[in-house]
Amino acid sequence: xxxxMRDVAAKAGVxxxxxxxxxxxKATSVRVSQxxxxxxxxxxxxxxxxxxxxxxxxxxxxxxxIGVLHGxxxxxxxxxxxxxxxxxxxxxxxxxxxHYGYSVTFCPALMGDNPGQAVSDGRFDxxxxxxxxxxxxxxxxxxxxxxxxxxIHANESYFEGKVPTVICDNYGGLSQAIDHLTGLGHRHIGYxxxxxxxxxxxxxxxxxxxxxxxxxxxxxxxxxxxxxxxxLDGLRRQLRETVCTxxxxxxxxxxxxxxxEAQKAGLRVPEDLSIVGFDSTEYCDGLTPKLTAINQPLQxxxxxxxxxLIAQVNDLPLSNKHLVVPCGFDIRESTSTINPTKK
Amino acid sequence: xxxxMRDVAAKAGVxxxxxxxxxxxKATSVRVSQxxxxxxxxxxxxxxxxxxxxxxxxxxxxxxxIGVLHGxxxxxxxxxxxxxxxxxxxxxxxxxxxHYGYSVTFCPALMGDNPGQAVSDGRFDxxxxxxxxxxxxxxxxxxxxxxxxxxIHANESYFEGKVPTVICDNYGGLSQAIDHLTGLGHRHIGYxxxxxxxxxxxxxxxxxxxxxxxxxxxxxxxxxxxxxxxxLDGLRRQLRETVCTxxxxxxxxxxxxxxxEAQKAGLRVPEDLSIVGFDSTEYCDGLTPKLTAINQPLQxxxxxxxxxLIAQVNDLPLSNKHLVVPCGFDIRESTSTINPTKK
DNA sequence: GTGAAAGCGCTAACAC
DNA sequence: GTGTTAGCGCTTTCAC
Numbered sequence: 001x002x003x004x005m006r007d008v009a010a011k012a013g014v015x016x017x018x019x020x021x022x023x024x025x026k027a028t029s030v031r032v033s034q035x036x037x038x039x040x041x042x043x044x045x046x047x048x049x050x051x052x053x054x055x056x057x058x059x060x061x062x063x064x065x066i067g068v069l070h071g072x073x074x075x076x077x078x079x080x081x082x083x084x085x086x087x088x089x090x091x092x093x094x095x096x097x098x099h100y101g102y103s104v105t106f107c108p109a110l111m112g113d114n115p116g117q118a119v120s121d122g123r124f125d126x127x128x129x130x131x132x133x134x135x136x137x138x139x140x141x142x143x144x145x146x147x148x149x150x151x152i153h154a155n156e157s158y159f160e161g162k163v164p165t166v167i168c169d170n171y172g173g174l175s176q177a178i179d180h181l182t183g184l185g186h187r188h189i190g191y192x193x194x195x196x197x198x199x200x201x202x203x204x205x206x207x208x209x210x211x212x213x214x215x216x217x218x219x220x221x222x223x224x225x226x227x228x229x230x231x232l233d234g235l236r237r238q239l240r241e242t243v244c245t246x247x248x249x250x251x252x253x254x255x256x257x258x259x260x261e262a263q264k265a266g267l268r269v270p271e272d273l274s275i276v277g278f279d280s281t282e283y284c285d286g287l288t289p290k291l292t293a294i295n296q297p298l299q300x301x302x303x304x305x306x307x308x309l310i311a312q313v314n315d316l317p318l319s320n321k322h323l324v325v326p327c328g329f330d331i332r333e334s335t336s337t338i339n340p341t342k343k
Numbered sequence: 344x345x346x347x348m349r350d351v352a353a354k355a356g357v358x359x360x361x362x363x364x365x366x367x368x369k370a371t372s373v374r375v376s377q378x379x380x381x382x383x384x385x386x387x388x389x390x391x392x393x394x395x396x397x398x399x400x401x402x403x404x405x406x407x408x409i410g411v412l413h414g415x416x417x418x419x420x421x422x423x424x425x426x427x428x429x430x431x432x433x434x435x436x437x438x439x440x441x442h443y444g445y446s447v448t449f450c451p452a453l454m455g456d457n458p459g460q461a462v463s464d465g466r467f468d469x470x471x472x473x474x475x476x477x478x479x480x481x482x483x484x485x486x487x488x489x490x491x492x493x494x495i496h497a498n499e500s501y502f503e504g505k506v507p508t509v510i511c512d513n514y515g516g517l518s519q520a521i522d523h524l525t526g527l528g529h530r531h532i533g534y535x536x537x538x539x540x541x542x543x544x545x546x547x548x549x550x551x552x553x554x555x556x557x558x559x560x561x562x563x564x565x566x567x568x569x570x571x572x573x574x575l576d577g578l579r580r581q582l583r584e585t586v587c588t589x590x591x592x593x594x595x596x597x598x599x600x601x602x603x604e605a606q607k608a609g610l611r612v613p614e615d616l617s618i619v620g621f622d623s624t625e626y627c628d629g630l631t632p633k634l635t636a637i638n639q640p641l642q643x644x645x646x647x648x649x650x651x652l653i654a655q656v657n658d659l660p661l662s663n664k665h666l667v668v669p670c671g672f673d674i675r676e677s678t679s680t681i682n683p684t685k686k
Numbered sequence: 687g688t689g690a691a692a693g694c695g696c697t698a699a700c701a702c
Numbered sequence: 703g704t705g706t707t708a709g710c711g712c713t714t715t716c717a718c
Contacts, residue, residue, distance in 0.1 A: 014688075016689095017688075020714090033688090036687080052710095052712070053465070054401060054464075058712080059712050060713085079433050080427050080433075080625065084422075084423050087422035097451070098449075101451055104449045105449075106446060106447045107446040111441070120345070120393055121395055121397075122695095282424060282629070283629075285629055286625070286629025298423075347696090349695075349696095358706080398710095401694085402695075402709080689717085690716090694713100697709100699706105
């Protein structure tokens with residue numbers, strides 16, 4: 001097997017303690033003779049000794065690893081297909097974790113149906129929870145978790161302010177989208193979200209959306225909020241029958257599906273219907289037409305979550321443990337003025 | 344801190360050994376009285392005991408983790424931008440690793456400039472090396488690595504057959520591309536690769552490409568192989584002056600850049616120039632025109648690498664430790680018959 | 687300046 | 703059926 005410190009010590013005629021001091025002691029007060037130190041270093045090199053980081057971490061009761069999870073009730077997000085939501089988040093998380101010298105791990109126990117053990121057994125110094133579902137079981141898991149953690153897509157009011165959170169400025173993002181659409185002449189604007197009440201932030205955005213409509217004096221009725229029934233006749237019917245001339249969706253993934261369904265239903269986008277997505281990753285550029293979208297700065301949010309997490313792990317003071325990151329707005333091709341020939 | 348086995352044992356009036364047996368022993372011959380077992384289980388539950396997986400793994404001298412790295416001399420691949428090359432590989436790796444119960448880790452020590460320590464210090468049970476550079480320093484690193492490993496993008500002949508490898512069938516892939524192009528009437532076909540000799544497989548493909556041209560009796564000259572000088576006048580000059588009516592690139596990333604440069608140089612694709620990429624991820628669908636590409640089955644290659652790795656880690660016999668995965672060919676929009684009006 | 691001892695949490699081997 | 707011992711590799715505390 002691999003050569004250990006004991007082996008080096010034996011060959012150098014000293015104890016492991018000395019070897020440890022020579023090779024790993026942080027600067028101050030090494031108190032080993034030059035000669036011994038030199039000998040040990042030479043021998044270590046000859047024997048090709050490498051410290052066993054796992055053993056050290058075990059002793060130090062740390063792992064230098066961050067775990068990533070989404071809670072239960074969902075499939076793991078794909079990196080290779082569809083929206084780049086998760087890819088953006090991961091790039092942001094990994095960038096920042098590396099900056100601090102931490103690893104980032106995909107763990108089957110964490111991403112399975114029952115992460116209860118893995119979230120608390122010490123195999124991760126901290127966790128980043130990018131949860132779309134902040135109801136029932138997931139709330140419970142988060143609250144009972146023993147490891148330091150940060151939840152992305154939750155705001156301060158979740159978890160009674162006890163758990164650090166990162167979220168984008170949904171109000172600001174939706175406002176920009178609505179202003180853009182009204183600027184193009186739209187007045188009947190709808191919001192479409194996944195037909196699952198467990199998509200917590202999508203639901204929150206619906207509420208915010210309605211508030212903004214009211215504030216701006218735009219028509220706001222039952223029909224302003226649509227639950228997507230992707231792939232079903234229901235959705236196409238909704239699309240054909242709605243009075244809305246423009247729709248904002250809760251995610252770019254949903255916008256992509258909506259776009260597809262609208263086109264299958266014979267609607268032209270943006271001539272007959274303007275669509276605005278949420279997220280605005282490169283995925284939007286690949287759609288036809290390219291998707292105009294509220295820019296949720298996912299990379300920055302991932303990085304910010306790591307900052308919050310590392311501060312927690314190291315007991316650093318946090319001036320604010322609930323981050324709200326501003327949204328941008330990226331105009332592409334899926335929105336336009338209302339076509340007077342509609343219907 | 345977290346409650347340990349010792350705590351449970353104390354409360355139950357037994358030794359940790361018994362607790363370990365009751366809670367974790369695999370089925371057979373537990374040899375603990377029903378009563379004791381029940382008592383221990385109850386107490387463990389009450390105390391909310393969770394086994395410390397890190398400690399167990401340390402004792403077992405394993406980590407259940409797979410590390411991913413690309414060797415030195417490159418930046419870490421982005422998941423969120425450009426080609427989905429790395430995203431596909433990762434999805435394939437993670438899928439299969441999870442199937443075996445292994446975690447997959449991005450480790451800064453592994454992805455930095457000097458992975459020498461991390462590749463061998465036991466923090467990973469195995470490594471997946473997706474190396475574009477199989478020259479000098481990286482070859483050395485791979486050969487001196489103490490952890491089990493698999494190299495993606497290397498063929499049997501690298502490392503004297505000692506290191507397990509996964510690669511796509513470059514000959515088959517390039518043949519399909521060339522057949523497709525000749526079928527459209529092209530005879531002068533070029534191959535474009537990154538202008539870096541360290542892109543080992545890109546260089547290998549150039550050789551294979553020329554062999555195929557010769558086999559099929561197509562013109563093959565110095566100009567058949569072009570070194571990309573993306574963003575420089577050089578490339579545009581190459582594009583304008585080449586006799587080639589169709590180009591095959593060593594990667595979809597390069598094809599994307601080439602497409603861009605060609606269009607900036609005033610060439611229409613595919614009317615004036617047909618372009619075929621390599622890889623064929625969703626990235627190809629997002630380009631304009633959509634990129635026709637040789638399909639390197641990256642996800643399957645990632646999964647296959649994990650299979651090879653796990654077999655190695657567990658000392659299972661391997662009938663073949665050099666996998667060659669067949670390529671597909673995806674016709675999209677960037678190839679067509681030769682436009683007689685060219686130039 | 688160097689060494690001995692102890693312990694991180696767990697489990698396998700070996701008593702009894 | 704249960705306990706004792708020992709050790710995975712490392713580092714810190716304390717003694718000399």
